Amino acid sequence: MIIYRFFDETCLDSKTCFVSLLDKLENETELVLQNKNQDKIVNGSISVWHHSQGHLLKVEIYENDEGPNNEHVTYLKKPNKTKINLLKEKLNDLPQASKPNVMLLEKLKKN
Amino acid sequence: MGFSGGGSNVLKPHKHTSSVQDGSPLNMNNVTEGSLTAGDIVYSDGAALQRLAIGGAGTAITSSGTAPQWSATAGISTNTLVDFITANFSTTSTTFVSTGLQLTLTNSAGGIAIIQTSGAVVAGATNVDNNFSIFDDGVAASNAATGICNNQTAAAERQTISVNWSMATDGSLVDLMTKVSSSNCTIIGTNPPSASMIISEVY
Numbered sequence: 001m002i003i004y005r006f007f008d009e010t011c012l013d014s015k016t017c018f019v020s021l022l023d024k025l026e027n028e029t030e031l032v033l034q035n036k037n038q039d040k041i042v043n044g045s046i047s048v049w050h051h052s053q054g055h056l057l058k059v060e061i062y063e064n065d066e067g068p069n070n071e072h073v074t075y076l077k078k079p080n081k082t083k084i085n086l087l088k089e090k091l092n093d094l095p096q097a098s099k100p101n102v103m104l105l106e107k108l109k110k111n
Numbered sequence: 112m113g114f115s116g117g118g119s120n121v122l123k124p125h126k127h128t129s130s131v132q133d134g135s136p137l138n139m140n141n142v143t144e145g146s147l148t149a150g151d152i153v154y155s156d157g158a159a160l161q162r163l164a165i166g167g168a169g170t171a172i173t174s175s176g177t178a179p180q181w182s183a184t185a186g187i188s189t190n191t192l193v194d195f196i197t198a199n200f201s202t203t204s205t206t207f208v209s210t211g212l213q214l215t216l217t218n219s220a221g222g223i224a225i226i227q228t229s230g231a232v233v234a235g236a237t238n239v240d241n242n243f244s245i246f247d248d249g250v251a252a253s254n255a256a257t258g259i260c261n262n263q264t265a266a267a268e269r270q271t272i273s274v275n276w277s278m279a280t281d282g283s284l285v286d287l288m289t290k291v292s293s294s295n296c297t298i299i300g301t302n303p304p305s306a307s308m309i310i311s312e313v314y
Contacts, residue, residue, distance in 0.1 A: 015297055035203070035292070035293040036293060046203055047203070
């Protein structure tokens with residue numbers, strides 16, 4: 001499942017902004033969105049294009065369990081519906097972007 | 112044999128050489144007439160002169176092996192496509208995700224596209240394996256190039272990435288995809304430096 005959201009965020013730099021959003025979403029949903037533990041189990045990932053007038057967030061949640069293979073080193077684990085619903089709520093709570101880059105979104109959806 | 116010869120009114124065979132008695136050279140400067148129409152070209156079939164009517168616009172003269180002919184031209188076109196990430200791009204994805212560097216190739220059979228991508232990266236941790244690959248309509252086209260994404264903050268200390276590939280000009284969507292082994296990685300899209308995809312096409 002892939003979800004796109006535009007949002008506003010004021011940070012010192014992109015890296016800080018990204019880590020802040022990542023920590024927030026992981027803490028509030030208990031989803032594992034980054035491979036930072038030794039067990040390498042992840043429920044999905046986040047990607048952000050840091051535009052000054054509207055960041056674009058892409059959240060990918062895995063819909064099937066899958067072990068490590070030639071494509072990835074991690075265990076992909078489908079999360080339960082409660083966590084997914086909580087994620088959607090938290091994404092809706094993000095501050096609205098003032099000038100969303102719609103062209104970038106359309107471009108990304110082509111693939 | 113010359114024109115002279117006993118006052119006869121019969122035009123005798125001649126060759127139009129420089130000799131006055133042989134008819135002198137044909138004056139080709141808008142004087143000599145023939146059974147031709149505008150644009151005709153004259154050639155010999157070995158026995159007699161033949162006219163070749165003007166060809167269609169954009170055609171060129173080629174050889175059939177026995178005679179000249181007008182043929183469609185096989186010209187070469189070149190084209191350059193450029194894309195930039197105009198923002199920094201961060202990801203935690205351990206499976207390939209688009210960086211946003213995307214271009215659509217020209218659709219022309221027999222052509223070739225040279226794809227060059229480059230940029231700089233900074234990670235959320237030290238020694239994060241950072242893979243990049245060029246995808247062709249959603250399928251990995253190039254062998255994945257692996258770089259190390261480190262957590263340096265100064266621009267001069269950042270790692271650079273470069274992935275190059277060539278493929279047919281088949282109208283497909285070319286996408287620079289990336290994934291990390293752990294933690295996260297940010298491609299620096301703001302200036303300086305910037306991440307770019309440049310495609311040079313010949314078809």
